[in-house]
Amino acid sequence: MEKLLEILTSIRDDVDFENEEKLIDDNILDSFDIVSIVGELCDAYDITITVDEMEPENFNSAKAMLALVERLQDEM
């Protein structure tokens, strides 16, 4: 989780990724942020996030993103 939080804060240092649960629903992250996050996650965890995964529930919180990463790593 720490590694993920580090990545997320490197993209948006003004967001409380640890506690925020509605990053997408509350428009805290915009679509450019999401694409940057996807790029960083793919690099850091060596996974491929396709457009099929672009669901709000996968990006609403750091926890959800970690779950997505773990699921994709498992599928690799």
Added chain:
Amino acid sequence: MTLDSIIFLIFLAGVITVFYLVPKKIQWVVLLVASYGFYLSSGLDNVLYIIGTTLFSYLASHWMQRIRDKQQEQIKNAGDELSKDEKMALKKETAKKIRRIQFLTVIINLGVLAYFKYLNFFIGNVNDIFSVFKWDVAIPYVNVLAPLGLSYYTFNSIGYLIDVGRGKLKAEKNFGKFALFTSFFPSIVQGPLMRYGDVGLQLQKEHEFKFDNLKHGAELILWGLFKKMVIADRISAISGTVFSKSFVDYSGSEVFFGVLAYSFYIYCDFSGGIDITRGAAQMMDIELPMNFERPFFATSMADFWRRWHMSLGAWMREYVFYPVMLCKPVSNLSKKLRKKYGTYYGKLVPSVAAPMVVFFLIGIWHGLSWNYIINGLYNALLISGSVAMTPVFEKMTKALKVNTEAFSFRLFQMARTFLLLCISRIIVRAPTIPDALKMIKAMFTDIDFAFISGVNEKVFEFGVSEKDLTILFFSIMVLLVVAILQENGVKIRQSLDKQNLPFRWLMLILLIAAIVIFGTWGPGYDATSFIYGNF
């Protein structure tokens, strides 16, 4: 039958009555019959086109579903016989097959749309090329009239097909239920664009009668009628005059007056129509997506597009922006740039490419004319430019010690965005692009103080009387007060519920009286179609 006509309101009242009287299981059938009845009033030919698109999308979705089901069954039956890698390979192969079908069906759907909307644009441009070479040939224009709501039901169908292709939705088995999704009568004229997983499923479930839905829906309809009939239909004369002919001798201030009027016109016309649509649906316990969130309060162009025609923005984000940004060539390029030059440059290239594609499409979605194409590119440049310039802006505000949290800074951002939007509106509305450029130049260089102060009374030469201007002034004030309240989190209809009965009735009577007395009615008044009904 336009949404602001008496006949529509009578039709709606009839549909709602039957909708709540029949057994809940067949409520969706009532909506389907009503939708096709409504659509039939626009012509029999149109019905054939919508049935064609619906049937095509229905069959295509089942084709994709069958392939996916077959693959899942294969994996299930194989059990442990297939290794993890083999299962992955099978899944990848299926995904490839489905993607091919998806691509084909999207292209065919778009092809029909292009035939109706863009054929004459191409013919015109080919003829222009011929005339440049002085060839004495001209391809005759084709007399095609796009069926009502064509781009809305085509986009809804494409969204559905992509969602089924991605496995986010299961193909709808019942053709009638799917046909209701593509034809739902309040939203067929001008949207909003809808997702099958949301509205499609709401349309077919059983709906309980709730008085609050009826009341809130009716209030929203009245508010929409107020915006459309009292403001939009009255203010349209001003922009109509300023933009009616090639740019001649309007001063910059008159141009600004025209574009200001046009901004209110287009907002009140479109959002008024959407309020009627959403209100009508709410009366039947169906919640349609929001399409506007007070766009005049936007602090940047990107923020504006989050508040204006939100359903189209969401559609573009889901089905164009993300696929472009995450497609292999773009993400590989972004990855390389990120590794070599850091996050900023890695983000830069896709941030320029994707808005270009999205806004080009938004431009031509409105219609294929150079005005729309150039306006699309103008918006794309502003948005990608602001992403590219973010570090510079941040440094500047820091160096100048600007308090970006202050209300005055927000006000500045709103004024700046509004001015940028005025330019966008001129590009779209001016008769030609050279006219637009002259108008924009005049707006910034030719300030006419006599016109602004009103001493030369030229303001009455724009097709509106003093009475009209007074009504417009007070109506826009009401609009602004409501918008400011909403911007500060007040839910108008829910707050109204908490007031005492006499006050509630007074508000309702005032709104109805304003529509009846100040609405644009009477002979010569063509219950004007909504501007977004043409797109």
